[in-house]
Amino acid sequence: MNSLREVWGNRFGKYLMELQRYLQYVFTGHLAIVLLFSIGAAGYSYSEWLKDVPPDLPAARLIALLLAASTFIATPVTLLKPADAVYLLPLEKELPTYTSRALSWTFFSKLPLPIIVFIVALPMLSAYEIGSKPIFGLLLLLIIAVLWASVRTEFLYRKANEGQGVWRDRFIRFVLNALLFYAVLSDQWIILIVITIAYLLYATLWMKKANVQPFPYDHFIELEQNRMMSFYRFANYFTEVPHLKGSISKRSWLGLFMPDANVEHTDAQSFLLRRTFIRTDESFWLWLRLTVLSILGVLFIPFPIVAFIFIGALAFASAIQTLQTLRGGDEFRMDLLFPNTEETRPKEIFRLTERVQWLQAGLIVIAGLLMHGLSITPFVMGAIVLIISEATIRLSNNKDEE
Structure with a gap:
């Protein structure tokens, strides 16, 4: 293959096949029954709670924190392999094409969680008479924009620092995300503009630092291996994963x-x-x-x-x-x-x-x-x-x- 676009397409297809191979054993009838009753019971309890909500609950702050928690962790899915540290060097000028597709997939794969949180939060916002239909529409657009920015900012931070101190970056983005969501829910438009400018400056800072650093293959390869190993451990709860590397602890x-x-x-x-x-x-x-x-x-x-x-x-x-x-x-x-x-x-x-x-x-x-x-x-x-x-x-x- 002479193009990293072809490399990504080939790997992405194999990656989806690998996911499908094990997920068919995960989402079986037993799990479906458990999820059905769990979601039903949680939904009923939530609806009963909404009939008599506590008046002193800071609903806007709580929902802003939940939305921020669902968007600030944005680990990039790169599908890189150990041999890439050598064999992708001749094609390194095309690496932005590869990483752009990787970040797009990362964004779409993480989007369902904040959308679910948003949908679940709507009845609570209505119960406390917070916001309106235009505000809810703006909030949905902001969720998408914040997740998109989080995915790219975490990637740039990891590239600039080789993954060192990533939780410091995540904490900063968590605070910024929470402030953005709270500003919309509380109609604090000046705060929204100020935090948006701060977010752009923060992302620009790491973009400039990342552009002058060589691509840290070792970090992203190790990150990808750990991510896949976590998936294999989860799948191993439902079926045998032959290439899973077990671990032990003294306890x-x-x-x-x-x-x-x-x-x-x-x-x-x-x-x-x-x-x-x-x-x-x-x-x-x-x-x-x-x-x-x-x-x-x-x-x-x-x-x-x-x-x-x-x-x-x-x-x-x-x-x-x-x-x-x-x-x-x-x-x-x-x-x-x-x-x-x-x-x-x-x-x-x-x-x-x-x-x-x-x-x-x-x-x-x-x-x-x-x-x-x-x-x-x-x-x-x-x-x-x-x-x-x-x-x-x-x-x-x-x-x-x-």
């Missing part, structure tokens, strides 16, 4: 669940599996996220039947994902060094999964007691988690035996 603060081994009395499989679960980032953080989501569902979903379905779906997800993670792959494992038969490993995997699901059920019961008081509902929630988890474990065991 000494969980030493209570990892006592020292006793050669004569400690079962090797149980000891190693317990440490594998706690120290492997993918398994530990996945289970913790699903547990936290279940607790939030118990605390914020007003309908018990909806909460039952929600925590049941997450209990199934956490049980099956814990089983799959502990089974691991075909690589070398430390338990192969111990004089234990391989036949004990599946039993210990099921036993450890049962224990962590019991812990999840206990936390959900505690959350249910805080939400519903001393009643039968919290214990039904805990029972649902245990029943679905046990059914998932047993069905998985029967499938393995077949």
Whole structure:
């Protein structure tokens, strides 16, 4: 390929195919049910809250902060690869063509989030009698312009500083974005003009500094690799990603669940599996996220039947994902060094999964007691988690035996 435009087009097509390859396993029927009930419950709670809004709530400031939070993080999606640091040098004069398309895709891929925040905020603005249809139209145009400016400003800042101190730049843009949105919502047109001029001067400053700096290939290549690795870790919660590089953490603060081994009395499989679960980032953080989501569902979903379905779906997800993670792959494992038969490993995997699901059920019961008081509902929630988890474990065991 002799043009970076062709390079971008080719890579972008492959990138979309890669996303589609894994997202088809992410957005399945189970997740659709969870999202349906979650969005429905959140929408109902929001509509009920709007019927009697607190009069002293600073709605304009709150919405300005939410809109700023949805626009100030604008990590560029460049699709650069390690070999580009060498092979793109002869075409470096065409690099602005490549980066322009990369920033355009970054802008459009990040646009849905602030638009959703804007749509959700409209009923709240109407409830507090803030703004009008022309103001809302201006606010929508400002959201698009601010996101466009944020994407390009962060790219210029990273290019000028090789990514050093990027959160300082993000903080400045967060403050500027919030002031812009608040100025529109509060009809402070002088503030809007002043902040707009300050924003333009800030962006121009980094444009001038970026133009005199060579393109930092290493920084943007590393940034792209980290971004894709984050996507693969997310996709790995739903399906196996072969080229995912796992990571481990010591997590000494969980030493209570990892006592020292006793050669004569400690079962090797149980000891190693317990440490594998706690120290492997993918398994530990996945289970913790699903547990936290279940607790939030118990605390914020007003309908018990909806909460039952929600925590049941997450209990199934956490049980099956814990089983799959502990089974691991075909690589070398430390338990192969111990004089234990391989036949004990599946039993210990099921036993450890049962224990962590019991812990999840206990936390959900505690959350249910805080939400519903001393009643039968919290214990039904805990029972649902245990029943679905046990059914998932047993069905998985029967499938393995077949």
